[in-house]
Amino acid sequence: xxxxxxxxxxxxxxxxxxxxxxxxxxxxxxxxxxxxxxxxxxxxxxxxxxxxxxxxxxxxxxxxxxxxxxxxxxxxxxxxxxxxxxxxxxxxxxxxxxxxxxxxxxxxxxxxxxxxxxxxxxxxxxxxxxxxxxxxxxxxxxxxxxxxxxxxxxxxxxxxxxxxxxxxxxxxxxxxxxxxxxxxxxxxxxxxxxxxxxxxxxxxxxxxxxxxxxxxxxxxxxxxxxxxxxxxxxxxxxxxxxxxxxxxxxxxxxxxxxxxxxxxxxxxxxxxxxxxxxxxxxxxxxxxxxxxxxxxxxxxxxxxxxxxxxxxxxxxxxxxxxxxxxxxx
Numbered sequence: 569x570x571x572x573x574x575x576x577x578x579x580x581x582x583x584x585x586x587x588x589x590x591x592x593x594x595x596x597x598x599x600x601x602x603x604x605x606x607x608x609x610x611x612x613x614x615x616x617x618x619x620x621x622x623x624x625x626x627x628x629x630x631x632x633x634x635x636x637x638x639x640x641x642x643x644x645x646x647x648x649x650x651x652x653x654x655x656x657x658x659x660x661x662x663x664x665x666x667x668x669x670x671x672x673x674x675x676x677x678x679x680x681x682x683x684x685x686x687x688x689x690x691x692x693x694x695x696x697x698x699x700x701x702x703x704x705x706x707x708x709x710x711x712x713x714x715x716x717x718x719x720x721x722x723x724x725x726x727x728x729x730x731x732x733x734x735x736x737x738x739x740x741x742x743x744x745x746x747x748x749x750x751x752x753x754x755x756x757x758x759x760x761x762x763x764x765x766x767x768x769x770x771x772x773x774x775x776x777x778x779x780x781x782x783x784x785x786x787x788x789x790x791x792x793x794x795x796x797x798x799x800x801x802x803x804x805x806x807x808x809x810x811x812x813x814x815x816x817x818x819x820x821x822x823x824x825x826x827x828x829x830x831x832x833x834x835x836x837x838x839x840x841x842x843x844x845x846x847x848x849x850x851x852x853x854x855x856x857x858x859x860x861x862x863x864x865x866x867x868x869x870x871x872x873x874x875x876x877x878x879x880x881x882x883x884x885x886x887x888x889x890x891x892x893x894x895x896x897x
Contacts (some may be wrong), residue, residue, distance in 0.1 A: 576807050576890070577859075587619070591764075593665075593668060593669050593672060593673070594669070596665040596668070596669060597665060597666060597669050601666065602645065602648060602666075602785075603641075603645050603666040603667075603669055603670055606641055606644050606645050606648070606670075607637075607641050607670060609644075609699070610637050610640050610641045610644065611637065613640075613695055613698055613699070614698060615636050615637065615640070615695075617635065617691050617694070618636035618640075618688065618691060623873055634674055634676060634680055635674070636684075638670060638671060638672070638676070639673055639676070639680070639681065639684040639699055640684075640692075640745050641670045641855035642657060642661070642667065642670050642671070642676070642681065643657070643681070643684070643685060644668075645666065645667065645670060646660070653686070654678035654679075654681040655678045656677040656680035657678065658676065660682060661676055671797070693772070696870060697870045697871075698846070698867070700797055700846055700870050700871045701871065701872055703844065704871050704872060704873060708842055708844075708872075709839045709841075709842050709846060709871065710839065710841055710842070711768070711839060711846065711867070711871060711873045711874070711875045711876065712840075712841060712875075712876045713835070713840040713841065713875070713876060713877040713878075713879065714727075714837050714838060714839055714840060714846065714847075714875040714877070714878055714879070715838050715840055715865065715878075715879045715880065716835060716836070716837045716838075716847075716859075716860065716863050716864075716878065716879075716880040717835070717836060718833055718834060718835045718836070718856045718859060719833075719834050719835050719836075720821050720824065720831045720832070720833060720834075721828055721831055721832050721833075722830070722831050723812075723815045723818035723829075723830040723831050723832055724814065724815050724818075725812070725815030725818045725830040726830070727811075727815045727829070727830065728811050729812040729814045729815070729830075730810040730811060730812050730813075730820075730830075731783070731810055731811065731812075731813055732809070732810050733787050733791075733808075733809070734800070734806050735783070736783055736784050736787070736811070736813070737784070739780050739813070739882060740777065740780045740781065740784065742772070743773060743776050743777035743780060744777060746773045747770060747773045747774055747777060750766060750769055750770040750773060751770060753766055754766055754767065754770065775809040776813075779813050779814060779816070780813055782816040783812065783813050783816040784811075785810040785816070786811045786816045786817065787809060787811055788875075790810075790819075791809040794808075794809050803826065812830060815830060817832075817852050818830040818831065818832060818852060819831070819832075819852040819853075819854060820854075821833065821854045832850050832851070832852055833850070833851045833852065833853055833854070833856065833859070834848070834849070834850050835848070835849040835850075835856070835859045835862075835863050836848055837849075837863050837866065837867050837875075840879070846867050846870060846871045846872075847863050847864070847866040847867035847870060849862050849863050849866055850864065860878075860880060864878070
């Protein structure tokens with residue numbers, strides 16, 4: 569019989585207790601887990617181009633590289649999980665069973681993850697072609713009907729980073745003078761204790777100068793576009809062309825909320841039956857009218873076939889002048 573005055577006995581949590589657990593990573597995932605399916609796909613891909621760039625060979629000194637299969641599988645699984653950040657993926661590799669299973673005990677960090685994605689863009693694009701070709705061969709992607717649509721993606725550039733050509737040339741001259749000044753400082757005192765800091769300053773100044781040169785390279789095409797726009801509109805004066813020094817390829821576009829901001833126009837072509845993206849195109853055109861043909865060319869390049877029917881929100885110039893509705897092309 570319990571006593572009302574006595575203290576209840578319970579088993580409390582002891583989270584500071586050190587425990588030793590014995591388990592294998594393979595037992596942490598179900599046999600039909602998505603991570604296993606992605607790994608099986610990656611193992612069948614031709615990754616010879618990735619292995620060819622690894623410097624650690626045979627008995628030569630040097631730290632072994634992380635297997636490209638691991639890095640590729642991590643990013644593919646992260647994509648299915650809605651993760652696009654290298655830092656977030658790094659965190660998941662330390663606490664999530666699926667990501668730890670893919671790593672298989674190999675230590676990764678966000679630097680290696682981000683470098684892999686940035687430095688191997690063309691190779692990853694070729695891998696997508698391999699996957700689409702295999703899916704098309706197996707009948708998983710038929711291309712009987714595809715849909716193309718675009719969306720505006722905000723660029724990193726701020727409105728204040730846009731400069732006219734005369735201003736850009738002034739900045740370019742100042743940047744070059746700054747680089748020369750920093751180089752003379754390094755040459756005059758090569759043993760200085762702050763040599764590393766000076767070298768870092770020179771590197772930043774050089775990157776700034778390169779960004780300005782890229783912006784100047786974009787200026788002729790943008791100025792010509794402004795000239796054509798003035799000729800079509802009949803206006804005597806059109807605002808002078810300006811290019812961003814931080815994101816030269818970005819253009820100011822009208823966004824879905826009605827505002828105007830620096831952005832890119834991303835066009836996606838999807839196989840309607842399988843809902844697999846079979847084509848992708850990024851442009852800096854403010855309208856979609858010129859994206860239909862390049863988008864279909866990308867489908868042909870990636871999937872190796874021509875779609876039977878195309879449903880698109882992309883309007884051609886003829887469609888804009890006539891009352892005919894958008895739709896199947």
